[in-house]
Amino acid sequence: MIAAVWIIGTFVAIGVIGWLFRAAGRAAGNRPFFRDMPFGVAYGYVFGVFALAAGVWLWTLPKAVFFRWAVMGFVGFAVAAWLFRLAGRHIGTARTRKLFRAMPLTAAFGIMIILIYAITAIFAAWIAPHAQQEIFTQANIVPGGDPALGGNPLFPLGTDQIGRDILSRLIYGAQNTVGIAFATTLIAFTVGGSLGFLAATLGGWLDQLLGRLVDVLMAIPSLIFALLLMTIASVWAGGEKWLLTVYMVLIIALIDSTRVFRLARAVGQNIVVMDYIEAAKLRGEGLGYLIFREILPNATAPLLAEFGLRFCFVFLTIASLSFLGVGIQPPLADWGTMVHDLAQFINFAAVAPQVASAPLLAASAIALLTVAVNFVVDWMLHRSSGLKE
């Protein structure tokens, strides 16, 4: 109750100060900046100052460890992205340099993170200090590498409950989780995209048939549907763990291809009515030429954007399935499974932040990639819409 009064009081106070701020600006010279300022903007300025002050205050609190980490991480990534963009503006071909010059910082951050993940995934075997399934005698070493807090410099991010090196498993996780997600998204797009364009071009009963089929598949909640199919698949796979992974890729690809189908069909329908398609039809062109040479080049922008988003969803689905124990199977390292295995440590957040950070490492690896991919997608969407004008 008291808290509510405080919160409402603060907002009212900000409003009063904002009004005074604008009035003061108008009294002193009445420049167009203050003269044409709506109250909402004045409120925003004061709110920003309040938020900044609150942040500084929070920073000084000894208990706000995670807040300090978050701020340090944010500033660190921003600086790294800025340097990355600076490098991109001076290194590379004329085309990439031009690309980097017009790039917002968020997109540079996204590309940087994706590059780092890609390199980590490809060279995991060389980068990782240990193998992903190697078990050491010391279990539950605290991350941080500080012996006073229960860490060990040999395992900078600690070990899990059965003594596997978390750093190595994070690095291999990039390979497994990201690699499988990429393959899955690719399959979903090939299937969904082709069928979507086909439905848009031919129309008629094929369009109806595919459309209703997709409706049926989309009517079932996707995670529950995936779980159901995975249960069946685990029987089919028998004991073969690699076969189960293949089934998982196909199942998620099937479920996600329905969303891609919808998009490809909608985009395709807008393109099919264009006069240049009519001209190609009247020329007597075949279906393959129409779809791949006339429609596809004009649909790349929305499809690429969807690819980025879909990749994140697939990635999260795999992580969720692994968290539930039916996804990527041990001993393969996987971020979803790692969060699941170490989840109980989160309870120590109040007393021992170092200990609690163990499950958060894998979780933030997932979060970081999701954010990065979305930044890049936003940028691509912006660019493609700018081209249309």
Place this chain on the structure above:
Amino acid sequence: MGERLLTIKDLYIEGRSDETWTPIIKGVDLTLDKGEVLGLIGESGAGKSTLGLAAMGFCRDGVRISGGSVDFDGIDLLNASAATKRGLLGKRIAYVAQSAAASFNPAHKIIEQHVEAPVQHHVMGRAESIQDGIELYRRLRLPNPEQIGFRYPHQVSGGQLQRAMTAMAMSCRPDLIIFDEPTTALDVTTQIEVLAAIRDIVAQFDTAAIYITHDLAVVAQMADRIKVLLKGDEVEEADTRTMLSSPQQDYTRSLWAVRSFERPMKPAVATGAQPVVSVRGVTASYGKVAVLHDVSFDIHAGRTVAVVGESGSGKSTTARCITGLLPPIEGEILFDGVPLPANYRKRSKDQLRQAQMIYQMADTALNPRVTIGQIIARPLQFYGGLSGSALRKRLDELLDQIELDPKIYRDRLPSELSGGQKQRIGIARALAAEPKFIICDEVTSALDQLVAEGILRLLARLQDDLGLSYMFITHDLATVKAIADEVVVMKDGRVVEQGEKNEMFAPPHHAYTDLLLSSVPQMDPDWLDQLLAQRGVDNIGDAAVDKM
């Protein structure tokens, strides 16, 4: 008249493109007295609309006013506060946009949008404003003035919507209205009604207006003075009669001369000659709605048949029947005396090759992701099987034929070309198939007059060189006069009249042909008055009711 209302001095406006600011308006002066109508004319890209908006102290996103002043009745619009401008716009300065259909909110009734400004500006109460709206609709000669406001924008025709928008601009009795090409999107017959309505109401309320258009004949009816713009610069300014009778600058004279292009008549077709294309009793429908009724005409080798009519008269549908996109219910299409399969999917590659099409909107007719070279090369590969250097040679020949330099344009994308150049690419793509017959669907209606004339001359030359036959779909009778040998007039899916061009343009006409012909604006400032006197004002009102 006499009292100064608007003064624009030495105005500079810049637009942002590729990180740099390029000038759009380069130091233009403009003055307007109370109750005066100023016509602004020029090609697209001349900065007419930008200047029109600047007269309201407004510029679009990505555009900034970099110098000069705009003074409206003693108020400096460029330095006025947002609150001051809010008080002026809609109340004392109003704007009528080119596309009324795009400017009305489709979710609200017309009258609801009409009363917004007066109520907002405390000029009138809601009920009073509705009454006033109905009165304005009556004065603008809208049919059913009591009820029409209570419809949604999609329920009335384009010409009526344009008048409703003029009524909306009038709702606060502004001192100044900016008309930005209000009749460009309308048919000639509808255009007359809108022009007459706008002119009368502006005169009745002694409103000053800036009338922006690219059509000289239209501006001649509307304006007291005309200002000609070219690429952001003023070419010349004079009052309407002086400007029309003795233009001073070369550029202005070239604009005036456009309408004079007319190719010589060809000798009449020998009796019994085999027509290239013969449309025989074609009836067609979209679903259950019949759109064509027993349409028949012939197109002979080396000749141009113009198909004329308002939008919705079935011109383009006839073309879709000929190309096979819309198989007719009855009747057939003969090509060189041989019946064509009704559906284009059943036609042979050679039958498809012989009949090509050029589209109205070059923007949507060319794939934006494919280079010019590839666009033109595709028919060459597809029909002729050309490849390598032979393909390259033929491609360059074609680009030369349409008067574009192959070295410069071969590797460009359509977005890097102007509207006229894009239309030329469309022509080259059709020529690449080496057809006997080309359907030109409103190919010049989206282009400026000078550019359109260039396209018409090109088509005429290609016909002489290659012996092509054209079916030329258009609603513009000036174009018909320029290029046609024979004319087919269509209305409501029926052929109303057909014959040689000379016969068609000489009386006696069919009543509908007469209406079409007399509706084409002439370069005579008294034309509209004379026409209205001839037809009688009530007659126009009736025509509008007929269109309902």
